[in-house]
Amino acid sequence: MLRFGVLGCASIARRRMLPALADAAGIEVTAVASRDLRRAQETAAPYGCASVEGYDNLLARDDVDAVYLPLPTGLHAEWIEKALLAGKHVLSEKALTVRLEEAQSLVALAQAHGLLLVENFAFLHHSQHAVVRESLPRIGEIRAFSAAMGIPPLEPENPRYLPDLGGGALLDVGVYPIRAAQLYLGSELEVVGAVLRRDPGARVDVAGSVLLTTSAGVTAQLDFGFIHAYRTVCSIWGSQGSLELRRPFTPPDDYPPVLRMEVAGEVTERVLPADRQFVKAAEAFAAAIAAGTDGAQILRQAALVEAVRSSARWVDALH
Ligand SMILES: NC(=O)c1ccc[n+]([C@@H]2O[C@H](COP(=O)([O-])OP(=O)(O)OC[C@H]3O[C@@H](n4cnc5c(N)ncnc54)[C@H](OP(=O)(O)O)[C@@H]3O)[C@@H](O)[C@H]2O)c1
Known part of the structure; x- marks a missing residue:
């Protein structure tokens, strides 16, 4: 144990x-x-x-x-x-x-x-992403990826509004689409451009958008923030079709996700099994103890987040 x-x-x-x-x-x-x-x-x-x-x-x-x-x-x-x-x-x-x-x-x-x-990143362990990976050949070669995670404003005293406690939308919700882009497009992504919206009252970024690219020019358009209606989505657009998941990041344990696919003009919506991604994340952790830390993925994620922050154009958020 x-x-x-x-x-x-x-x-x-x-x-x-x-x-x-x-x-x-x-x-x-x-x-x-x-x-x-x-x-x-x-x-x-x-x-x-x-x-x-x-x-x-x-x-x-x-x-x-x-x-x-x-x-x-x-x-x-x-x-x-x-x-x-x-x-x-x-x-x-x-x-x-x-x-x-x-x-x-x-x-x-x-x-x-x-x-x-x-x-x-518990979502990596949800079986819906395994189904998406199996389904990828049906949409041909991936041309573009997009993902978003946005939530409504939080109570004003939430640590996410405090720079000293690591607040801000990039670190809180932006990291999900950034991690998902690597899951589907691989690890060699670069930041092409980014916008971070600063809330002058909160002193942190409250929203942002990022464009990443692979060396072959396959792009990832990512949007995130906490000045939004709740929305999470992950979609992949290929040479032969497209697919979309509506709850790719933190679905409840009993939520059966829906995989929407469009191939050659035919739209299908497949209800997938619910899954306990946090249980699986914990079990994967326990199984990895003997192997120790392979920090490569941690560092790729942190490097992308830092590149987003350092290259971003900062603008004041409008309400
Ligand atoms: N994987 C996911 O799906 C997921 C979802 C939500 C959040 N998160 C991550 O989990 C972390 C916690 O998020 P949360 O929303 O659950 O946090 P939270 O409810 O605000 O709780 C944070 C806890 O940290 C402790 N703490 C220690 N010093 C603190 C301080 N100065 N100010 C506030 N709390 C302090 C408190 O515990 P005590 O008072 O008991 O000591 C507090 O309950 C964040 O890194 C967030 O990004 C992950």
């Missing part, structure tokens, strides 16, 4: 990842930590595990082999480093870090200690 501790009683931990860790084969949740003991106790209770006040105290425990880290993005680097130095494997929420150089030093640290470090 891989014994997991959870650092912080985040919404994503309570709603999705703790239930998934509890159900995943070969994994046991042994402790939940919070800055506030009562919150740790409430969160730990359904799982019958230890509740711990303070993240350092969880990292000091002998009954924790790996930690799940769902802190605000700007705190990831500090706590990933502490967890690795405490000898724990780390499953960190996306975005792994704010800066590329932080990701580079953490990957090197994990590798030096023979520990596993993974950025939790």
Whole structure:
């Protein structure tokens, strides 16, 4: 059994990842930590595990082999480093870090200690993406990819509006379409151009658009933000047809996704099985412990995010 501790009683931990860790084969949740003991106790209770006040105290425990880290993005680097130095494997929420150089030093640290470090893009484990990959030959050669993730504005005190906590739409929602573009177009993508929309009140980017390209000129048009009606989509346009997924990133566990395809003028909509992508992500993590950290994908993602940020044209968001 891989014994997991959870650092912080985040919404994503309570709603999705703790239930998934509890159900995943070969994994046991042994402790939940919070800055506030009562919150740790409430969160730990359904799982019958230890509740711990303070993240350092969880990292000091002998009954924790790996930690799940769902802190605000700007705190990831500090706590990933502490967890690795405490000898724990780390499953960190996306975005792994704010800066590329932080990701580079953490990957090197994990590798030096023979520990596993993974950025939790759970959607990669949903079977709907395996079906899309099997279906790709039907649409011919890929000419263009597009993806989007947008959510409505958050409550003003949300850490996503705070630059010091790694806020901003690029790091919060933009990372999904950027990761999906690599899934379908491969790893050698370059940033052609980007726009980030700054909210003068919030001091962070609240929306953005990115154009990526492969060396062969296959493009990815990506849009994201939190000034939008809720929408997630991923579509691939080929020489013989096109296909589209409407809930490619965070579908509920019981949601049966729909794959829409158009080939030679014929439109089909295929309802796919629901899947528990967080359970699968946890089980994939446990299975990868022996192999250790292959940081290549973490670094490609962080490099693309950094290239988007450094090449973006910044404009003020209009409401
Ligand atoms: N994979 C996915 O599908 C998915 C979905 C949503 C979010 N996420 C990622 O998961 C992470 C957490 O997102 P969330 O929306 O779940 O976060 P959240 O509800 O705001 O929770 C973050 C937790 O971090 C802890 N924390 C420590 N210092 C903090 C500080 N200064 N300010 C606020 N919280 C602090 C708190 O736990 P205690 O008070 O208990 O210590 C808090 O509950 C982010 O990196 C986000 O990008 C991933």
